[in-house]
Amino acid sequence: MSISSVPTTGQLPVVVIGAGPVGLAAAARLVERGLEPLVLEAGPSAGTAVRGWAHVRLFSTWSEVTDPAAEKLLAPTGWTRPDGSAYPTGGDWAENYLQPLADVLGDKVRYGVTVTGVARAGRDRIVDSGRDEQPFAVHVLAADGREERISARAVIDASGTWSTPGPLGADGLPALGEKAAAGHISYRVPDLGDPVVRARYAGRRTAVVGSGASAFTALAALAGLAAEEPGTHTVWILRRGITGSTFGGGEADQLPARGALGLRAKAAVEEGHASAVTGFRTQAVEHDGHRLVLVAEDGRRLDPVDEVIVLTGLRPDLSFLSELRLGLDDRLQAPTALAPLIDPNVHSCGTVYPHGVNELSHPEQGVYLVGMKSYGRAPTFLAMTGYEQVRSVTAVIAGDREAAERVELTLPETGVCGGAGLFDEPDAAQDSEGGGCCGAPATLQIGTGAPATASGGC
16 A cells, blocks of 8 residues: 655646546646646556447547647657548547557556545545645555555546446336346447357347437447348337437438438338337346346336347446535536536537536536536537537636636537437327327337337337
């Protein structure tokens, strides 16, 4: 165990949690401001979470996923940004941008260290006296089991949400039997280029649960597999009905690849490679031999499937921040001032405007949740948004309030948005295709593929 001495707060580094796109951009901005960053990454390399979906192509181009301050750091090394109009995969992003950026930062990035707690030095959550004058104490656990306590002048948490995917259960908790069926349930978009993964789904019946970009990606990939492997079929399970916006912005999307992704998912259904089951809120997973049967809260039971892919969103891990005084929305788990701007019950992607330090501040001064983590459970976060966030946050840490409050970003409109909102309103249910009698849940079969059947109704 190592216990560090505590110099004056102004001499301490700014700890950045996570060496992903936004965390590394924060470090680049701190360097630009003459401040010392210390990036703590739990994984063995930069962009560990991004590498987890290396096979997935982004719907943003290279020009939209690199940060200007990062590019300035990289320029002296001979690095040149790839074709700005091309769409990188997660693997491209990690290898050709994130890792080179981390390499330039050198010993300002530490790998294999997991942050286990953040607090004010010598002050637990309830103590007021002298709180704001104390530095932050960041507790970390190294891969070899060694514990360490790092002092910081400020903390930027860019650890994302990748490690905590949403469960199959519609109430936000694992469905009954979900954990016992773990061997046949995945929470990631499958890499069908991997022969082992391909064999898992080829010629099989797979349920895909979710309605966002990840679900669209999985549907499109499995539709391609179905065209090559007889007997492959997908049952697409939605917790709500299908409406005009289910497949996103389509051709109107200002991020064309994002619109195309929704259109590919729609084609998978129309061509019969997938059957859509609407209004199905999973309560339990039962076994039928080696296959699984999903049971809804209304008692409906789907025909057995071989595999289930759960893509119901991600959520932030707040456990190691429990000794900090955070101001979080009680629904989205996003910063209180940011939550109304990103609430999927109210907003579409096109109505979320750029934001910075004012929306990201907490009662605990000097701590900021940025990137995916700042959105809590809200979907459709863009890298550009994260880069603007850290530009603003690092400016205020450096004492430049004017720059921190200046907006320097214009976001594209429309696109794939999730959430409940009007989808759960009775009128919206009646207006949706395949809404069933009285707007009740129903099975929608478009095309000629094998249908998914469900018992029950209104």
